[in-house]
Amino acid sequence: MKSFSDLGISAPILKAVAEMGFQTPTEVQSKAIPHALNREDLIVTSKTGSGKTAVFGVPMLQMTNPKESGPQALILAPTRELAVQLDGELKLISKYLPHRTTVVYGQHSLHAETESLKKGVSIVTGTPGRVLDHVKRGNLVTKHIRFLVIDEADRMLDLGFIDQVVRIIKTLPRNRVTLLFSATIPPEVSRVCKNYMRNPTNIVIESPTKTVDIIEQVYYRVNGNEKRSQLNRLLLVEQPDSCLIFCNTRIAVDQVCSFLAGKGYAVQALHGDIPQGRRMQTIRQFKQGKFHLLVATDVAARGLHIDDLSLVINYDVPMEKDSYVHRIGRTGRAGQRGRAATFVTGEDIMSLYEIEEHIGALIPEADLPSESVLNSRRASAEQWIRAKRQTTRSTKASSRSSSKRTPKTHTPNKSRQPKQERSPRVSADPQTAIRQRPIPPAEQVKQSQIRDKSVESKKSGGTPPPALKRKTVFERIAKRIFGK
């Protein structure tokens, strides 16, 4: 197995990635980084959570020179939250380099972004609309750009973005390296990409399935009018440490979020109608574990990394098949275990079959929690909800009191190094590492109380929650045919 130093990476970057908790390169990193360092155009397809960000982050930082005029590299991403996350990752990787990087995105202060661009940066990350805006205003000079990265390339080259992306590309020097990334790149998108690339090398990390194998997937048959109550029951039984719930529309997100807030959960909503400042705060607090349920549209489906996200629920079956892959890929990242549950109504069943065919795996049906399972979990569920609410209240109070005093600096993400600390059972190899079963509710309560005192603690194992009864493939087919 290759080490990072075998890949030709410079010492300051090796030191930074080691501090980020990266011990060995993932498969896609081992395979693609040498090509990128060789200045080849690349189309990289590799599963969610497999470490694609470092595949472009590391070579770009290594091959740009902060003493020369910039920006020398541009990264395009489909959502503002992802753009901010990518810039955050670059800042971590460049901790021991003199590079300056910045991020530009819609509904953010144009003035602050312009000032930051004027100071001189090596790498700019942004959403296409805002990048184009800065190019037109002359704030972002593109003539020195030698590297272009399009993350979530299939999304960026679909109808919603392609015009803006092409307009940006037309302003860039032809003599540049272009790198494309996604967990899903359909052949037709690959064909379109090639119009803007020079002899690209395709790097595909092959797998019979599109989804991450260590994500435990199930679906539940529900009636459309009982989705909310079934969601509540499922949460009471599962008691996830943190959970992302996807709905197809902004209205549904708001409705589900209000319903769960009414039940006492620490829950927030994320969608395109929410002001950007609040969106950023929501995602930041969710990443910090300050509340445990996030209800979102597909705006949260691409690229976002939330440490220790244990459960994804598709409250609605996604409209696009690849959305399923990206949504559930918010869990089960970097070798950690994850669970994904999908609510399927009678109308959705054909869409589910299409998703199964598309991802190359059969998603087992599970029975919804029975009354007796629910009753056996009620006491611990109440404790779990209360503990999470306490965490939210105390962190809100402490962040309010400290926000004025602490300047916003980019320190290494706490979750990086403690990664080994917080998950001592994760093996060194992120391709093969597997976490143990979810933490039992009693332990979760204890942990939440500990976090109230702002002390990081190690997770410990214990008895898993009672497993929900799984249906065999035979039972499922019989049910599909005979309806029972």
Ligand SMILES: Nc1ncnc2c1ncn2[C@@H]1O[C@H](COP(=O)(O)OP(=O)(O)OP(=O)(O)O)[C@@H](O)[C@H]1O
């Ligand atoms: N070599 C490594 N060792 C350990 N952790 C790693 C390594 N490389 C990346 N990671 C971590 O794995 C997580 C997932 O990485 P990243 O976000 O780059 O995945 P991705 O392939 O871009 O996923 P997606 O398709 O969802 O965008 C991040 O927390 C990242 O810091």
Ligand SMILES: [Mg+2]
């Ligand atoms: Mg990514």
